[in-house]
Amino acid sequence: MGTPLEISAPAPNSSPAVAAAAPRRAPDPPATAAPKSAPAFIPTIAAPSLFEEKIENDSLERIRDDIGPNCTRCKLHKGRTKIVFGVGNPKADLVFVGEGPGRDEDAQGEPFVGRAGKLLTQMIEAMGLRRQDVYICNVVKCRPPENRLPEKDEIATCSPYLLRQLGVIRPKVICCLGSCSAQTMLQTTEGISRFRGQWFDFRGSKLIATYHPAYLLRNPAAKGEVWKDLQKVMAVLGLETPKRK
Ligand code: URA
Numbered sequence: 001m002g003t004p005l006e007i008s009a010p011a012p013n014s015s016p017a018v019a020a021a022a023p024r025r026a027p028d029p030p031a032t033a034a035p036k037s038a039p040a041f042i043p044t045i046a047a048p049s050l051f052e053e054k055i056e057n058d059s060l061e062r063i064r065d066d067i068g069p070n071c072t073r074c075k076l077h078k079g080r081t082k083i084v085f086g087v088g089n090p091k092a093d094l095v096f097v098g099e100g101p102g103r104d105e106d107a108q109g110e111p112f113v114g115r116a117g118k119l120l121t122q123m124i125e126a127m128g129l130r131r132q133d134v135y136i137c138n139v140v141k142c143r144p145p146e147n148r149l150p151e152k153d154e155i156a157t158c159s160p161y162l163l164r165q166l167g168v169i170r171p172k173v174i175c176c177l178g179s180c181s182a183q184t185m186l187q188t189t190e191g192i193s194r195f196r197g198q199w200f201d202f203r204g205s206k207l208i209a210t211y212h213p214a215y216l217l218r219n220p221a222a223k224g225e226v227w228k229d230l231q232k233v234m235a236v237l238g239l240e241t242p243k244r245k
Helices: 016-024 060-067 075-079 103-108 115-126 152-169 179-186 213-218 220-237
Strands: 094-098 135-138 173-177 200-202 205-210
Touching (some): 075 152, 094 115, 115 213, 115 220, 135 152, 152 179, 173 179, 173 220, 179 205, 205 220, 213 220
Parallel strands (some): 094 173, 173 205
Antiparallel strands (some): 200 205
8 A cells, every 4th residue: 555645755955944954863764774673672661760750640731830831951941932842632542752843843832833743744644533633742842953853961851751741641652753752762772763663562552663754854755664654553543544535
């Protein structure tokens, strides 16, 4: 079956946000790289420290309050306009975890609303879902300057809030979008093509990593691989591929 993710590739440099991000963010591995078996050292359950101190009666509202409206815990606060907490169904079976807000997300305070976000929305709809059916969030909640990758200290500071969000939502499936998200969640430095499309257990959720939509905008040939990954997610969630009109 073909991929329904047929958004046309952008003309080079047609979007300042995406074009600026491309050389700075670590590129995901070549689309042609076949996933190999999971390396033995990738843990099936990462044990992030904050989970060890489980917060009783935690909620998304409490997490948002704990972050606060003017968080200055890491250096990303200096260039941010809005904190991008996360959006969607608090009881979602499926959570998408991206890397960090880009320019559009920083301006609007909502994750995945720019060009990559439009493609993510298309991916969600191709699965027969709507954006409001799933939950969408990021590893870091403030925009890295010039759309660079989030740095280690920023991830260490901010990811506990992501982990709390996941602990509250307790989705059936977590889908990591791109290397930063996948490596953070799986606590590995392995390249994403080594484990893309494979299932891991994460605190009672099933976790799968696929390529980031921004990578797909630059490498549309990888859409087929991503669609295969999404079909695996659909199978776990009992979703049927919607009939194409
Ligand atoms: N890329 C991400 O990883 N997250 C967003 O919210 C937008 C683009």
